[in-house]
Structures are given as structure tokens and as C-alpha cells.
Amino acid sequence: ESVYDQPFSDILAAEVFTPSGMSSAGVQQPPPSGGYDGPPIVMHLASGYNGAPGARQEAMPKMYVIPGAGGLYATAADVGAFARALFSGELLSPASRAEMVRLPPGSEKGYALGIVVVGRDEERFFRHDGGTNGYVSWLQHFPANRTTVVILSNYGFAPIRDLAAAVVAAVAGPPRASATEKDPR
Numbered sequence: 001e002s003v004y005d006q007p008f009s010d011i012l013a014a015e016v017f018t019p020s021g022m023s024s025a026g027v028q029q030p031p032p033s034g035g036y037d038g039p040p041i042v043m044h045l046a047s048g049y050n051g052a053p054g055a056r057q058e059a060m061p062k063m064y065v066i067p068g069a070g071g072l073y074a075t076a077a078d079v080g081a082f083a084r085a086l087f088s089g090e091l092l093s094p095a096s097r098a099e100m101v102r103l104p105p106g107s108e109k110g111y112a113l114g115i116v117v118v119g120r121d122e123e124r125f126f127r128h129d130g131g132t133n134g135y136v137s138w139l140q141h142f143p144a145n146r147t148t149v150v151i152l153s154n155y156g157f158a159p160i161r162d163l164a165a166a167v168v169a170a171v172a173g174p175p176r177a178s179a180t181e182k183d184p185r
Helices: 008-020 076-088 094-100 160-172
Strands: 049-052 055-058 109-111 116-118 125-132 135-142 147-153
Touching (some): 008 076, 076 147, 125 160
Antiparallel strands (some): 135 147
8 A cells, every 4th residue: 555555455456356357356345434333245245154054153254454364355256367367477477476386496385475386397286275254265276277266155164175175176186185285384
């Protein structure tokens, strides 16, 4: 915001969402003043839930407090569009993209600059998972066959790694053991 002299949401819209074709993505904004203290209302955003299957509790995310760490919302199509733009060179220069996925010499797995990198050459893939109050997500990209897996859930207790393993096996073949294990960071 200091460098651009604009709000974070405007910067993301101009530099990431629009160039990527992310038509439904946005940054959660604080609710209007006037006494309402619940989660902000975002059109078409699914309510998030915590708890456990059969004992769910509605989440009250107030991620506008820390917008860069969970305050974004997007559809699966938006996340797929972001991955396509990121890995096709539309968002980053080739040098920046190479730096983003660079691991130390001899490493075949690790957390690079904001993304988990697993493997070398044709076997290499990239992924990131995450979550916030009432929501979990998974993104995995296989550059060799330009396949991207996106899983979003509004159940904070969803077994995201198990879901990812099943989807990855269905679309990209049986994963190696490291395809869905815990992040090395």
C-alpha cells in the first residue's frame, strides 16, 4: 500500500485478479460501521464452518483484519485461472518464476518462495494448501501435463489432504508418497 499508494484490494485487483481472469475473487472488507460485528457479507460466498462432521459450528471469519493472510476469497475457477496465469508467465517474468520455485542445490523437495516444490525435471510439481476460520484449500500444479488440481471447502474440518490425494490420483495418476504429505516448512 505504501509503494503503490493504493489500498491492498485495489493492488491485487489490478496486478493479480484482473490479469489472471479471476472474475469472482476479492479481498474481505470490514463491515460498515453501525454496530454490526458479524462477518462481512460477501455476495455468493459460502458460509464457513468449524467443529466436526455432525457437530458443525458456523465460523465467524473476520479476516479483513489481516488481509494478506487469509482475507482473500475466490472460486475454484478463479484459483485455477490464477495458477494458469502464474505458471504460464502472465504474472511473473521467467526469471521471477524460476526464483519462486528454486530449491537449494541437490534438494528435491522444499518450501520455496511461497510454494512447495516437489521433484525434479518432468516429475516436478508445485502445491500449496491453507485455511482460515471455517475454510480449507488445496492447489497442486503439474507443469509436465499442465494439470492443476484445486480443492476448496467451506468446512474447516474437511480432510483436505485425503481429498487432494484422491483427486490427484484420479487426474494425474497415482501420486508419489510426497504428493500430499505435510509441507516441509
